[in-house]
Amino acid sequence: MSKILVIGSTSGIANEAIKIWLEQGNHIHLYARNHDKLKMQVADLEIRFPGHKIDAFTFEANNLSKTLDQISLDNFDIALITVGELKYSDELVGQIQVSEKLINSNIQIPLAFAQTILEKYKTQGYGKLGIIGSVAGDRGRGKNYLYGASKAFWETYLEGARQEIWKNKNISLSLIKPGPTNTAMVQGRELGNLRLAKPEAVAKVIVNGMERGKSVIYAPKIFQLIMFIFKIMPIKIFNRLSF
Numbered sequence: 001m002s003k004i005l006v007i008g009s010t011s012g013i014a015n016e017a018i019k020i021w022l023e024q025g026n027h028i029h030l031y032a033r034n035h036d037k038l039k040m041q042v043a044d045l046e047i048r049f050p051g052h053k054i055d056a057f058t059f060e061a062n063n064l065s066k067t068l069d070q071i072s073l074d075n076f077d078i079a080l081i082t083v084g085e086l087k088y089s090d091e092l093v094g095q096i097q098v099s100e101k102l103i104n105s106n107i108q109i110p111l112a113f114a115q116t117i118l119e120k121y122k123t124q125g126y127g128k129l130g131i132i133g134s135v136a137g138d139r140g141r142g143k144n145y146l147y148g149a150s151k152a153f154w155e156t157y158l159e160g161a162r163q164e165i166w167k168n169k170n171i172s173l174s175l176i177k178p179g180p181t182n183t184a185m186v187q188g189r190e191l192g193n194l195r196l197a198k199p200e201a202v203a204k205v206i207v208n209g210m211e212r213g214k215s216v217i218y219a220p221k222i223f224q225l226i227m228f229i230f231k232i233m234p235i236k237i238f239n240r241l242s243f
């Protein structure tokens with residue numbers, strides 16, 4: 001039985017990963033900002049998985065110190081950080097506070113958790129950490145480049161952290177890059193012909209990839225090929241694409 005920590009547990013993707021981990025018989029610690037949502041999530045999980053170990057806590061996003069202290073006292077085998085929000089470029093025009101909030105949700109808050117978990121893993125000598133970035137971090141697009149840039153942050157952060165701990169083979173740091181997925185994040189958005197992945201399928205790829213300690217996990221896996229093509233695409237062609 002592994003002890004698993006999920007930060008931002010009310011996320012649609014996280015909720016499906018949690019179900020897989022509970023099915024496997026693991027002990028789950030959930031953290032989320034919204035008390036009522038978390039309560040509903042736990043009630044649902046307790047019906048689906050009676051008798052399983054679920055601990056749940058709310059955190060205050062602008063006052064994390066108590067939560068971080070609490071987390072650093074425990075020894076987790078696996079931690080997944082899913083906190084994040086999406087804004088398109090046109091929603092940010094003249095809205096500096098909205099841009100700042102996006103950076104807060106996609107970098108500052110997850111970073112506070114990531115640093116705490118990483119330090120803990122270095123002390124305890126083992127652990128698997130997964131942070132959800134996005135395929136949007138692979139190449140800047142006009143439609144969502146602040147969101148993409150905030151997700152690209154994790155590429156360099158985790159690359160450096162992996163180099164720092166490279167001698168310790170019992171710690172793995174996974175950057176998870178979902179493609180467009182059918183969760184609350186994309187609901188009500190104009191998506192054109194975009195096909196959305198099911199969060200259950202994305203979660204399965206994440207759980208398997210983290211189990212294997214993969215450094216980068218594209219979910220669905222086909223996005224590894226899709227993003228490879230976009231990444232090598234000459235800028236003159238890329239700039240003409242209207243997606």
Ligand SMILES: NC(=O)c1ccc[n+]([C@@H]2O[C@H](COP(=O)([O-])OP(=O)(O)OC[C@H]3O[C@@H](n4cnc5c(N)ncnc54)[C@H](OP(=O)(O)O)[C@@H]3O)[C@@H](O)[C@H]2O)c1
Binds near residue numbers: 010105
């Ligand atoms: N869905 C996609 O198409 C897609 C694609 C690529 C990457 N991702 C990434 O996948 C991760 C999970 O997203 P999802 O698709 O599962 O969407 P979601 O259901 O909307 O989940 C987002 C999670 O982040 C939490 N959150 C957002 N801002 C926060 C803040 N400032 N402080 C604390 N918690 C905050 C939300 O809490 P509440 O429940 O309280 O709102 C929720 O738990 C995100 O990092 C997202 O960027 C999603």
